[in-house]
Amino acid sequence: MDSSNSADSFNIRDYLRLEMFPHFLCPGCGHGIAMRALLWAVYELDIDKDKIAIVSGIGCSGRIGAYVDANTFHTTHGRPLAYATGLALARPDLHVIVITGDGDSLAIGGNHLIHACRRNLNMTCMMLNNEVYGMTGGQASPTTSETRYTTTSQSGSIEPVFDACALASAAGASFVGREVTVHTPNLKDLLRDALDHNGFSFVEVLSDCTEVFGRKNNLGESPEMILSQKSKMRPSSYGSANGNIVDEPFRPTTLPTGILTHKERAEYGDTYRAHVEKISGSVKNG
Ligand code: SF4
Numbered sequence: 001m002d003s004s005n006s007a008d009s010f011n012i013r014d015y016l017r018l019e020m021f022p023h024f025l026c027p028g029c030g031h032g033i034a035m036r037a038l039l040w041a042v043y044e045l046d047i048d049k050d051k052i053a054i055v056s057g058i059g060c061s062g063r064i065g066a067y068v069d070a071n072t073f074h075t076t077h078g079r080p081l082a083y084a085t086g087l088a089l090a091r092p093d094l095h096v097i098v099i100t101g102d103g104d105s106l107a108i109g110g111n112h113l114i115h116a117c118r119r120n121l122n123m124t125c126m127m128l129n130n131e132v133y134g135m136t137g138g139q140a141s142p143t144t145s146e147t148r149y150t151t152t153s154q155s156g157s158i159e160p161v162f163d164a165c166a167l168a169s170a171a172g173a174s175f176v177g178r179e180v181t182v183h184t185p186n187l188k189d190l191l192r193d194a195l196d197h198n199g200f201s202f203v204e205v206l207s208d209c210t211e212v213f214g215r216k217n218n219l220g221e222s223p224e225m226i227l228s229q230k231s232k233m234r235p236s237s238y239g240s241a242n243g244n245i246v247d248e249p250f251r252p253t254t255l256p257t258g259i260l261t262h263k264e265r266a267e268y269g270d271t272y273r274a275h276v277e278k279i280s281g282s283v284k285n286g
Contacts, residue, residue, distance in 0.1 A: 045195055178205075
């Protein structure tokens with residue numbers, strides 16, 4: 001770990017815009033835990049707040065950036081990766097972090113996600129997966145489990161569910177991982193490794209929407225929902241199976257956690273700048 005900061009002295013208040021509080025998240029929402037893990041990882045890596053750019057989309061996940069004391073951009077629905085691509089290309093000195101949700105990144109923004117994975121530009125995408133469009137009233141998303149009730153699946157969802165990590169890995173992401181909020185230190189470690197990775201890193205966080213998903217499906221309060229998520233997890237086989245998780249695009253019954261894919265590939269920003277230099281030389285010489 002490239003860190004000079006110890007876990008004991010992490011104080012999340014140092015990374016928050018306290019004037020923005022109270023926050024808007026519902027009691028028990030998992031997104032706050034994910035935000036804490038992310039900022040803890042930033043702290044451990046000792047990243048200067050002025051060198052962080054958080055780009056978020058629309059939805060409850062997208063609001064998180066507003067509470068972080070860093071450079072933040074709240075963008076349009078499904079497009080944070082597109083904004084982040086321009087930013088990361090123009091400012092390679094920044095740590096560009098995209099915060100998005102399952103609807104934002106896998107439905108309207110699905111196109112941007114697969115191409116961000118394909119390009120391998122240096123940025124980290126934290127996708128908060130709570131299986132629902134929380135902010136807009138609880139509609140089904142591409143990760144709503146089959147049989148779950150939402151405002152657009154009143155008799156239970158019948159659609160197959162994307163395995164977001166398998167999708168990202170198949171599309172070429174060089175770092176892919178998954179964690180559940182109840183394992184907060186593990187999530188922090190995963191996000192730290194993702195932030196440290198040179199290339200496109202994708203982290204799926206299994207979060208919980210207590211308000212419009214949990215209540216509609218009788219899943220209990222936050223502790224029950226968190227324990228239910230935990231019961232579906234199994235440790236990653238990465239290391240013994242070379243991190244190859246892409247056997248099918250749909251979500252299996254139990255989910256591997258931890259680092260699922262980790263490979264070295266040419267980082268797109270380096271390739272782009274070398275290409276620009278090369279063609280500039282040929283224009284001058286031509
Ligand atoms: S609606 Fe759901 S996702 Fe949004 S803040 Fe409330 S609990 Fe969290």
